[in-house]
Amino acid sequence: MNWLIMNKASVISVRDELHYSEAVVVSEGENCFKIDSKIITGIEKSWWHFRIRLTLISILISSYSNPLHWIRGINYLIHLRKKFLGNFKLKKLVKVDGKYYMGLYTPGWNDDIYKRFIISELNHYKSIEKSVLRFNHVYLAITKKCPLQCDHCYAWDVLNQKDQLNENDLSNIISKLQAMGTGQIHLTGGEPMLKLDILINLISKSKNTTNFWINSSGFKLTNEVAKRLKNAGLTGVFISLDHFEKEKHNNFRKFKDAYYWAINGAKNAIENQLVVVFSVCVTNDFVSEENLMAYMQLARKTGVHFVQFLEPKEVGHFKGKEVTITQENIAILESFYTKINFSNEFLDFPIISYHGYYQRRQGCFAGGNRSMYVDTEGNLNACPFCHTNSGNILHEDFENQLSAMSIQGCPTY
Numbered sequence: 305m306n307w308l309i310m311n312k313a314s315v316i317s318v319r320d321e322l323h324y325s326e327a328v329v330v331s332e333g334e335n336c337f338k339i340d341s342k343i344i345t346g347i348e349k350s351w352w353h354f355r356i357r358l359t360l361i362s363i364l365i366s367s368y369s370n371p372l373h374w375i376r377g378i379n380y381l382i383h384l385r386k387k388f389l390g391n392f393k394l395k396k397l398v399k400v401d402g403k404y405y406m407g408l409y410t411p412g413w414n415d416d417i418y419k420r421f422i423i424s425e426l427n428h429y430k431s432i433e434k435s436v437l438r439f440n441h442v443y444l445a446i447t448k449k450c451p452l453q454c455d456h457c458y459a460w461d462v463l464n465q466k467d468q469l470n471e472n473d474l475s476n477i478i479s480k481l482q483a484m485g486t487g488q489i490h491l492t493g494g495e496p497m498l499k500l501d502i503l504i505n506l507i508s509k510s511k512n513t514t515n516f517w518i519n520s521s522g523f524k525l526t527n528e529v530a531k532r533l534k535n536a537g538l539t540g541v542f543i544s545l546d547h548f549e550k551e552k553h554n555n556f557r558k559f560k561d562a563y564y565w566a567i568n569g570a571k572n573a574i575e576n577q578l579v580v581v582f583s584v585c586v587t588n589d590f591v592s593e594e595n596l597m598a599y600m601q602l603a604r605k606t607g608v609h610f611v612q613f614l615e616p617k618e619v620g621h622f623k624g625k626e627v628t629i630t631q632e633n634i635a636i637l638e639s640f641y642t643k644i645n646f647s648n649e650f651l652d653f654p655i656i657s658y659h660g661y662y663q664r665r666q667g668c669f670a671g672g673n674r675s676m677y678v679d680t681e682g683n684l685n686a687c688p689f690c691h692t693n694s695g696n697i698l699h700e701d702f703e704n705q706l707s708a709m710s711i712q713g714c715p716t717y
Contacts, residue, residue: 340577343609344397344404345651352397352404356413363422367432380429381422388662392646396655398609400540401577408581408610408657409441411487411515412539420513421487440674441488442481443519443688446474446502448680450495452521453558454544456585456627458688459494459680460620468681471502475509477678477697482511490542492519492688494680500529508536515539519583521562522569530569530576540579542612543570547590548602556585567606574607582654583612591633596640603654613637613658617689634660663716672710686714 344352360381364374389407398405403412411418424437448465450457457463469477481489496503497520507516518533519542533541543566547553550563566582573580582603584590603611615637616627629637641658644650659668669675670687672694677685684694684705692715695705 340402341400341574341607341609342398343652343654344399345395349395349397352399352413353394356404356406359414359419360422363419364426367423367426367434368430373430377426377429381425384425387666390642390646390661390665392642395646395648396651398579398655400579400609405579405609407655408612409488412579417487417513417515420485424485424487436485437487438484439481439486439676440669441490442486442675443490443492443677444474444477444481445492445494445678445680445688446496446506447494447499449498450493450521451498451523451559452495452562454546454621455556455558456546456587456616456620456622458617458620458691460623462680463494471505473682473698474502474506477682478506478510478514480697480702482514486514488515488517488539490517490519495521495523497521497523497525497529500524500532504532504536507533507538510537512537517542517579520544520569521557522565522567525565525569525572527572527575530572530578534576534578538578540581541569541573542581542583543573543608544584545570545582546585548595548599570606570608579610580608581610581612581657582606582608583614585616586613586629586633586637587616587627588630588633591629591636593636593640596636600644600650600653600656604652608654611654611656613641613656613660615660619689619691629660634664637661668714668716671712671714672706673713676706676709684709686712690715 360378361374364377368374368377394406400412403415405412411421420435420437421440423432423434426432427436445459447467448459448462449467450463478489491503491506496518503518510516516538517540518538522543525541545553545566546556553563553566554560570580570582584599600611615629616622618625618627637658638661641656641661644653644656670690672686675687677688678697679685682696682698684697686692686709692709692712694709694712695702699705
């Protein structure tokens with residue numbers, strides 16, 4: 305607790321360090337550059353979507369010798385997309401730093417990670433004799449420390465306890481994940497930005513076979529820090545913003561500058577051509593058409609590329625509390641999700657990612673299937689909200705432990 309008090313006191317000075325610009329053109333001395341970041345719609349979207357389809361066809365042809373599997377393979381991918389997103393026509397893409405994103409958990413087109421991701425999905429249709437991904441994404445917690453005390457914290461039971469894993473341990477974990485094949489690694493906590501130097505070392509020293517993301521409150525995400533992270537190889541950042549009203553977000557996070565960190569951290573990340581996501585815990589008290597629209601308007605004004613809806617779970621700080629989303633609110637969320645993503649009226653709004661939508665239709669891909677959560681002890685868990693503690697990634701019997709967790713799958717869906 306003393307650590308927490310000291311840390312919160314020192315955090316106040318961070319406000320003086322933060323800097324942001326609402327301009328699209330950013331000045332740097334005598335040089336100016338335009339941020340290569342936007343939501344793409346209309347004819348431009350159709351052109352790049354056509355290019356993406358050509359890549360899919362190329363991958364199919366190079367993966368299967370039988371033309372019948374080309375047709376069945378593309379139908380498999382289309383069917384999978386419909387299960388995830390519904391039977392809707394793609395309305396928008398996100399472009400950041402020369403890459404094109406259809407969704408948060410699909411790598412940006414068109415690099416080797418994207419191609420390996422597609423090959424890996426096709427491998428679920430019919431085995432391919434190529435290098436595939438074992439995991440689409442893995443959440444890796446690098447610290448228990450955090451300057452906040454959020455209402456929904458899933459790490460509440462260990463928050464601000466002593467960290468057990470050092471930088472070498474974390475590097476070994478990343479090496480294991482990359483050796484197995486992992487498309488995205490999301491570095492989380494606690495607050496990972498408290499370990500900035502370790503973050504930068506882990507990202508910069510890892511192989512370029514993985515996209516790295518950070519899950520943060522926006523803490524200490526100054527323009528200079530965002531630049532360092534981008535130069536180290538960071539792809540993007542999830543920033544938790546749980547209300548469009550400053551006072552309510554600060555109360556949810558239990559700190560008076562939490563809203564400031566989130567908004568300005570997002571702007572700094574955008575300026576440095578990182579993919580930026582606002583992540584919101586959609587509690588029953590929050591869910592209404594009016595609140596959701598006000599939140600999305602703030603997200604659009606800030607310039608973020610995606611918004612992630614997370615339904616509250618009875619874990620961590622919410623353990624033992626009645627927080628499960630109601631059927632009435634599920635209906636509101638799903639209707640709003642489809643409206644923002646797939647109607648012509650909201651083409652300039654960020655793309656919403658909503659796990660609950662596809663999980664109720666497809667099942668969960670976590671639990672060692674295509675994703676898992678490695679906690680601050682190195683323990684294997686189904687996801688950040690399902691603490692199954694199914695083994696340890698640093699254990700010599702890790703592979704068997706992982707297999708057992710994968711067979712069990714997600715305990716919720």
